[in-house]
Amino acid sequence: MADTQRFNISGRVQGVGFRAATQDKARELGLAGWVRNLPDGRVEARATxxxxxxxxxxxxxxxxxxxxxxxxxxxxxxxxxRDEPPHPFTVR
Structure with missing residues (x-):
């Protein structure tokens, strides 16, 4: 059975290719889900x-x-x- 987790990442994570690198890593790991920038400078990811x-x-x-x-x-x-994230892992 698959698990789903939400990650909120703080630091210098916007404007540095973080979302694209996260997408690559998540796909490499076989994860479904998404990653996006938040208005407060953090990055949020949801992975299953x-x-x-x-x-x-x-x-x-x-x-x-x-x-x-x-x-x-x-x-x-x-x-x-409840609502499975899309597969493959995407950048929003």
Whole structure:
């Protein structure tokens, strides 16, 4: 059974290719979902997949994502997957 998690990533994560890199990493991990910029400068991602793949994505976020980015904080929330996110993983 697939799990769904929401990630809110704070730091220097806008204007540095973070969403595109997240899409590439999520697809590599076989995750469905999306990533988008938030008005407050954070990036939000919602991903559905195996627990191992979600953990790998979280660790990738915590280690800074793409090399030019700087991640200060990653908040992770498990959410109900009532409306499955689109597959493949997309940038919004």
């Amino acid at each position: 997949g195996t627990a191992d793949a979600l953990e790998a994505l979280r660790l990738w976020f915590e280690h800074g994502g793409p090399s030019i980015a700087r991640v200060d904080r990653v908040d992770t929330t498990t959410v109900e997957a």
